[in-house]
Structures are given as C-alpha cells and as structure tokens.
Amino acid sequence: MSVVLEMISRGWDNFLARPNGPLNLRFYVQPTMAGLLALRAGIQDAREGRQGYLWAMITSPGRRLQLLHEGWRGAMTPFLAAIALDSAYQLMTVRFIYPLELILTATVLALVPYALLRGPFNRLARLFLPVARPPPAAAPGPRQ
16 A cells, blocks of 8 residues: 555655746646646537537436547547657656656646546537537428
C-alpha cells in the first residue's frame, strides 16, 4: 500500500511542478486546443438540436457508448499531443517515463477541458444559432 501512496504522492508533486519546468507553455496551449475543439463540437451539437454532452452521457445510458466514441474522436488530437509533450518533458527532466503520470497529465490537460466545455458551448451556441428543424414534408401530389 505504501508503494501506491508513494507513486500517487510523486505523481501529484511532479504534476504540480510541471507548469514551472520546461515546456510549460503546453499548460496553456493544450487546454486551449481542447476548448476550441469542444467549441466546434458544441456548435455542431446546437445545430443538430442535441442536448449537452455530459448531461446526455449521464441521462442517456443507451447513447453513452456512442457519446464516448464521439467525444474521443473530438478530443483525441489534444490528448495525443499531451502524451507526446509530457513524454518529452519527462525524458528531459527525470530521464524516465512514468506512464501513470503521463496519462494523468494528458487527461487533465486535454480530456477534462473538452468534456467540461462542450456542453456549455452548446448552450451558448443555441442562443445565437437557429435550432435545427426537420425538413418540411413534401406536399402530396395530385391523385390520379
């Protein structure tokens, strides 16, 4: 048990030290990139008349897998960039890669901002965009 606590303690200390070390600009760039991708997805959700992302995941168990897949497609790029940059950071500073710290950092910098911002961007977009309506049904032609 003490090994696990030591790993968690080291991981947390290293995470808090990252904004002051090399490559610290990524702490601003990666959440911003995830936020921009969430903005794009939120606007698309608003155009299609869908409910907020996290709310839909909580209240629609039938769509949960589809929403997770859709969210992963949207947040995959900043997540993979976060993994690459944190790998470089760890190699530069500690000369070793700690996979759990790597995944924690990438998740906090990329996946969390995307998931938290997509729904509010959807709500904001609904204020400014017209709600998608189904196309009008074709008028019936003359009967023969």
